[in-house]
Amino acid sequence: MRGMRIKVSYIPIYLKCQRMFRLLAVGHEYEVDVGLLLHLAQKEWGLRYPRILKEFDGSETSELEKLLLKALAGVKHDISHIHSVFRDVEKEDFEQVFQNLEKRIPEISCNLVLVDARSIFPVQTDVFLSSKEISGVVDKIVIIDGSYAPSLIKTHHPPSIGVWKADRLQATAYAMLLEDEMDIRIEKAQIEYVSCGIARDFPVKTADRRNVINCLEDMKATLEQERDNRNEKMCGGCPLRKICKWDDY
Numbered sequence: 001m002r003g004m005r006i007k008v009s010y011i012p013i014y015l016k017c018q019r020m021f022r023l024l025a026v027g028h029e030y031e032v033d034v035g036l037l038l039h040l041a042q043k044e045w046g047l048r049y050p051r052i053l054k055e056f057d058g059s060e061t062s063e064l065e066k067l068l069l070k071a072l073a074g075v076k077h078d079i080s081h082i083h084s085v086f087r088d089v090e091k092e093d094f095e096q097v098f099q100n101l102e103k104r105i106p107e108i109s110c111n112l113v114l115v116d117a118r119s120i121f122p123v124q125t126d127v128f129l130s131s132k133e134i135s136g137v138v139d140k141i142v143i144i145d146g147s148y149a150p151s152l153i154k155t156h157h158p159p160s161i162g163v164w165k166a167d168r169l170q171a172t173a174y175a176m177l178l179e180d181e182m183d184i185r186i187e188k189a190q191i192e193y194v195s196c197g198i199a200r201d202f203p204v205k206t207a208d209r210r211n212v213i214n215c216l217e218d219m220k221a222t223l224e225q226e227r228d229n230r231n232e233k234m235c236g237g238c239p240l241r242k243i244c245k246w247d248d249y
Ligand code: SF4
Pocket: 017, 018, 019, 020, 023, 230, 231, 232, 234, 235, 236, 238, 239, 240, 241, 244, 245, 246, 247
């Protein structure tokens, strides 16, 4: 494991369960279930929100709902070309994914109508960033307050205020990589909670930069020493439970 580059996307996973991080880092993959399919389809849909807002004339929420439905039909049509995993899915599961997403339209439109399209409009998407020790693909680079900012798409719900710590640290790590790449200071980052149509930006703080560095050190030690802790609270819905040695299901 020595000399291995750590993926930025593993930061929130490490904070959730060290064992889950280690299993993924050594090459295991999530089991494909409806939860994973929902995540992938929701993310594709969320990536289309900027175009939806561009088309929306700002009048009626019902109009926004129609545009969301149209975009979802587009995702349904395209998804197997984007994620091959959808090619092998049972028809019933495929339909269930899109029925579940359609039910989210009223909540998404209520929130999305308040989002400034410029803040989620990407300057670039899927940008690969790397340093000697870490690497990752940031979903978007956007402009916030006139400056470049990394923006991450998340399919879980946000906290009542601000963003989750794990999301903040992951975005901070991308901000640090982007600073090296562009030779500029990144002041802000953003999380787009697409399952409810909310986008929240936040300052990239000194304390979080320090936390990222410490977290990466701990992650490296976890791999090098082949030791980890499990988080029992997460085991119930864990997509790695069948291969996890702690798992007695
Ligand atoms: S089953 Fe539990 S301990 Fe194992 S990886 Fe999943 S969450 Fe972690």
